[in-house]
Amino acid sequence: MTDETQIAATPPPDAMREARAIALGIAGWLVPGLGHALQKMWGRALAFFLVVGVLVFVGAGMRGNLFNSDGGDAFASLGYVADLGTGSFYWLAKYIEVGGPDVSHAYGDYGTRFLAAAGVLNLLAALHAYEAARGRKA
Amino acid sequence: MNFHLSHLQAMLLFALLISIAFGFLSRRRPQDRVKYIAWSLLLFLLFGIGIGWAMYPFSR
Numbered sequence: 062m063t064d065e066t067q068i069a070a071t072p073p074p075d076a077m078r079e080a081r082a083i084a085l086g087i088a089g090w091l092v093p094g095l096g097h098a099l100q101k102m103w104g105r106a107l108a109f110f111l112v113v114g115v116l117v118f119v120g121a122g123m124r125g126n127l128f129n130s131d132g133g134d135a136f137a138s139l140g141y142v143a144d145l146g147t148g149s150f151y152w153l154a155k156y157i158e159v160g161g162p163d164v165s166h167a168y169g170d171y172g173t174r175f176l177a178a179a180g181v182l183n184l185l186a187a188l189h190a191y192e193a194a195r196g197r198k199a
Numbered sequence: 200m201n202f203h204l205s206h207l208q209a210m211l212l213f214a215l216l217i218s219i220a221f222g223f224l225s226r227r228r229p230q231d232r233v234k235y236i237a238w239s240l241l242l243f244l245l246f247g248i249g250i251g252w253a254m255y256p257f258s259r
Binding site: 104105108109112113115122124160167168171172174178182185186189 | 200201202203204206209212213216217219220223224
């Protein structure tokens with residue numbers, strides 16, 4: 062009886078692998094490159110950290126529009142989802158962009174695209190880290 | 200902090216960063232990555248400048 066309880070309480074290896082993969086994907090989303098760094102994929106980890114970091118830094122420096130949760134329409138909501146894709150760097154962008162967005166100039170509009178691209182790219186990288194942890198990609 | 204990048208500078212930086220990310224994402228061997236990044240960057244610039252010139256007649 063005791064043995065059966067112990068066996069039932071231990072999750073099967075596949076479930077553990079899946080849980081680990083999900084945790085790595087979330088880690089990769091929160092800190093760009095962390096999902097790959099925890100799997101010792103140092104080149105990819107550094108590349109994603111730097112690319113997402115530079116995109117956020119330059120995008121915020123160009124005073125791009127960083128969307129909030131209270132956006133009025135579907136585009137603002139989609140923009141918020143894209144911006145949130147940068148994980149912790151979303152708050153870094155908020156910290157850098159003290160003057161608020163200014164899309165009256167072309168570079169402000171470009172900044173908005175830089176920020177959104179950084180988010181979408183980081184989501185792609187986090188998904189890659191998740192798939193790599195499941196053994197589907199290397 | 201304020202960056203005032205021109206259209207060309209913004210496009211170059213964007214194309215370079217996205218190409219690097221795609222290269223690292225989709226290729227494993229270093230030489231394959233370099234090839235992919237170079238091709239991707241070239242195509243980004245070709246299409247960007249091409250579309251820019253295609254819009255030129257309607258810009259005034």
